[in-house]
Amino acid sequence: MPTASSWITFIIASILFIQVPGPSLLFTIGRALTVGRRDALLSVVGNGIGVTVQALTVGLGLGAVAAASVAAFTVVKLVGAVYVVWLGVQAIRHRADARLAMTGTRTADVGRGHALRTGVVVGLTNPKTLVFFAAFLPQFVNPTAGHRGVQIAVLGMVFGMLAICSDSVWAVGASRARDWFARRPQRLDGLGLAGGVMMIGLGTTLAVSERG
Secondary structure, three states: OOOHHHHHHHHHHHHHHHHOOOHHHHHHHHHHHHHOHHHHHHHHHHHHHHHHHHHHHHHOOHHHHHHHOHHHHHHHHHHHHHHHHHHHHHHHHOOOHHHHHHOOOOOOOOOHHHHHHHHHHHHHOOHHHHHHHHHHHHHHOOOOOOOHHHHHHHHHHHHHHHHHHHHHHHHHHHHHHHHHHOOOOOHHHHHHHHHHHHHHHHHHHHHHOOOO
């Protein structure tokens, strides 16, 4: 396993990386504004699971292949970008659902499983974290301990847990802002629109971003 000093450095570096505004953080905020606290937190957990699976692929050597392949990187990037844009479009189309559910006109029908799966898909298709893991995680491996893949997998799981904790705080904060707007239900329409636009912008940025 990594040394104690490597663990400390890894945790500090991971926390700093997680706090930099990126796809996962913006997705979390957009979901909190669009669908509320419960589903946003479930999406956060799903995103953490997806990110952890990415780390496991790096541990198996698959991440390095994807990171080195322009075609593989592009496919993953575009799949993730299209999915996030689709979520944004859906949020805009159904921006009145939260208000209608709050006023009793319509019952929310988005299940917990759906919110969790949404986060998993976004986490799995985030190419930035895949490339980041391929370059970042191996630096903290203890070469004298052996089991390189296992060490990378453990580091990835710890990173995923840190991401879940951090993004959960952001989700709660954003959902409280949503609750404040909800004091006047009509405000939720605009809030759903804002969350949808945010996710469309995020997806577009992912699609046109350069590799790196």
